[in-house]
Amino acid sequence: MEKVVEAEGSDEGKFEETGLETSNFVLSSPKNVTDPVVYKLVRVDGNGRLVPATDDELMEVEGLLENEKRETHIVADTGQALGCISNEVSPSGMPQLESSEGLSQSENTEVDTEKLSAYLEETVPSGAKSSSDDHVTQSGRVGECLKPLDGPLEGGSSTSTGCISSKPDFSKLKGEICLDNLSIKELHEVFKATFGRDTTVKDKLWLKRRIAMGLTNSCDVSATTFVIKDNKLVKKDNEDGFNNVNLGAGKEHLAVAVEYNEDLLNNLSSQIDEHQTTSEVRLGNNVVENNFASEDLAADQRAAKRVRKPTKRYIEELSEAESKEYSGRSIASTKSIGFRPLSSKAHARPARNVSLKGRTVITRLDSLGGFGIQVPYVYRIRRSRPRKNVTALLIINSEILELNITCELNVLLLLALTRLLLEGCSLHALKFHPSGMGMTATFIKKGFDVHGSQMDNGSMNKVLEAKSTPEQAPEQFVAESKKEMTPTDMGQNMGLKYVDPSGDTSDDNVVTVPTAKGGIRRKHHRAWTLSEVMKLVEGVSKYGAGRWSEIKRLAFASYSYRTSVDLKDKWRNLLKASFAQTPTDKGANSRKHPSMPIPASILLRVRELAEMQAQASLPNLSTGKLSACGGGSVNETRPGYL
DNA sequence: ATTAGGG
DNA sequence: CCCTAAT
Incomplete structure (x- = not known):
């Protein structure tokens, strides 16, 4: 463990992990903090329980998990931090902290740990001017929050040889x-x-x-x-x-700003009361760095300085919010964004403004078990369909990393992480591995077992995958010019829009396509997975084609990103596909190129259903079959229409 | 608010 | 997928 870490080494390969001495939870970002980080995958169920993900998502994840074993890359260990929180938590009925142990033990080489830590720290520029004064004053606060933990903590983090x-x-x-x-x-x-x-x-x-x-x-x-x-x-x-x-001053605290959408809220119900709420969560590191977190105005003012480049989207939101009246209703919520079991220590504070790069964000500060959390009020400005992609700001040690969190699930994951931390659970592993253009980080949380929020499948592992892209490949970024953008904003947002390079599989895609009138619109693309298709088919068979909203509600409850329109469209496509190339019945789908190899069986089923539906809707023929819903072996290839 | 269709 | 017209 005496290995010296070269902080500047090569970039990519160097991502390691670490147990942060202070037990801070840090989501690292690639060297360049500017890089957008995209959280992928996540799932949560209803009731605020953190469910790994939908089937598909889980499947995707499984791969990751396995990779995990092979690669020796990284493993983050946040073990110690938990201790503190747990103390506060358990009394309030939270799950006991049985986590730390196993985690820290994970066979990560200490070297790795150290490297990562170095890396992480390096990554986060510390613009902070930490005068001794700060520390002095802070120590007081810190004490308040972490009192119970004090002892254990200090002694506990034996990992840090550096202390x-x-x-x-x-x-x-x-x-x-x-x-x-x-x-x-x-x-x-x-x-x-x-x-x-301390540092290790x-x-x-x-x-x-x-x-x-x-x-x-x-x-x-x-x-x-x-x-x-x-x-x-x-x-x-x-x-x-x-x-x-x-890059900004202030630091040593982790913050996560997320914009919630309806689904998210539903899931986290009682945690946040308004839908379409953006919130910025600041997780002060429980140790000394907690300082700023619990700081008040001082911190906010600092924020003004330290902030940089709000995401393009973020800007949009803000500008839209500014122009449009932002309903005070969202502000009304005073409920603490509580990961509820968090004890009475959570109390909301009055709202205040935090100015970000000139803009002002209204937030309120909530305190969760010693953590300070800034919850910005949000505006509801969703044009067409419900927001699927959300942007989030991840503030780590003073740095605001713009996160293009795509799809609420991701947000949920993020939240889950946040929550895990708050609840004293530790991150089981954090791993980075180069992937295509950027980096992929996988966070794995084991044995999540929180009272009131069990995983559905026993101790399913929670996996979080974060993707980030290095600064290179400018072509990968699309700079959008927005009418109301000031030149400055423009510049600041350049390169923030990340367009999935490798057309990455199931990853979310937000492509901007120029529109006729010079405008631009975003286009999301989520490849339909097999199971989704199957569910769709099943849904159609059950409720009938056309009852999209029903199907949506009943069969796609878990896939929040598929709207009834999506279902309809997909069905249309399926029909087209099923009738398009059947005759030869080669069984195999003569799929041209790299499309989805829709299993013939499904296509077949689609065809059957299509016919059934057709006939059902045409009371014309009284020849039986109408009510034949069981649909099983209707093989006639009747060039239906539809 | 949902659907159907066109693009 | 997005948009829009029609319900």
Whole structure:
């Protein structure tokens, strides 16, 4: 475990995982924070229970799980963090924390862990200017929230070899600091003084850079020597020391902003009361970093600085919201976004405004078991069909990562994660692996067992897959010009729109297609899976073609993204397909290229149903068969219409 | 709000 | 898939 981590190594292959010393939960993002992260897969059932996913989704996941075993990539271990929360939770009826143990144990090499941690930390530029003052004041707050856990925590995270003193020695931050002369141990101390937490990273260079970044509030610490004075990095080849990107200050807290849609809300019912609510959830790291999380205005103001590039969509929302009256109704909700079992500690605070890049987001701060959560009020601005894709902001250590969360399921997953953390469960694994253009991260949570929210299939594993794309391949991004976008906005949003490169399988696709009048519209595409088709067929057979809404309700309850119109369209296509190439009855579907190999059997069934429906609707022929719903072996190939 | 059809 | 007209 004495391995030195090279923080800057190559990018892709280097994604490792780690148990964050402070037990923070961090969703890492690729090197470039700008990269959109797309969460894929997820599923939740009704009643707020976190169900892995629909059959299909699960299937997809299974593959991941298996891969998991083979690849030694990464495994995140959030074990310790849980401890804290659990204490608070269990009393309130929450599941006991039996998690941590197994998790941390997962056969991850410590090296990996460390690397990841390094990676993660590296990834998250710390623009934060953490003055000792901050820490001092914060420590107080932290204490409040985590009191019960204090002890266990500090001692618990034995994983972090880096920990040294439990109290930062701020004196180390005074005057001129010459990081180059410090030993690793000293660097650790400085690190702690700077960031208020320990680190396990043993890479000197990394530590120095990290500290330098923290102290200078800059992200651009490319110097080779590190002498810091007055919050500025004194480079040898001093040229200015400030051409940094300034990705933002503030930090050390994880936040997730999500926009909920109806389904989500239903599932999380009592958790959020309004539908179409966007919320930003901030999960303060339970340890020292909690500071900002529970901070109030200070944090918000900081947010103004630290924020960057709101997602294009986000902007749209905002602008639309601004122009349109945003109904105060959504604001009315004062209910705490509660993962309800969370004890009485959760209380909502008054709403406040957080300005993001000039825009102001109305939010309210909820506190969940010591975590601070910013819940932005949202506006309801959905043109045509219900929002399927949602954007979310994932704020990690001051960085706001724009997430293009596609489909509420993903959001649910995200929430699930959030919730898991809140509830003290630990992430079983977090793995990154290169995939096509970007990276794919898989989070696996085991043994989710929360009172009031069991997985349907016993201890099904929850898997989360996050995808992100590296900055390269500009063509992959579609910059949309929006009428109301200011030039600035434009620039800021460039490259945020991610278009699935490899036409990735079941992944969500949001393609923008130019429309006649110069406008543009988004086009989602979700390949129909076999099971979906089957359900559809089944539904049609049961309720009859045309009763789409019924079918939707009854047979597609779990597939929230399929609308009745979708069903109808699909059915239409199925019919076309089934009648299109039957004659030869080669059995196999002479599917041209890379389409879906719809099993002949299904096609056949479709045909049968089609005929049945046809005849049923044509009372003309009184020749039996009408009521024959059992439909089994009707083989006549009657060129139906429809 | 749902359906059917066209694009 | 999206959009729209017709119910």
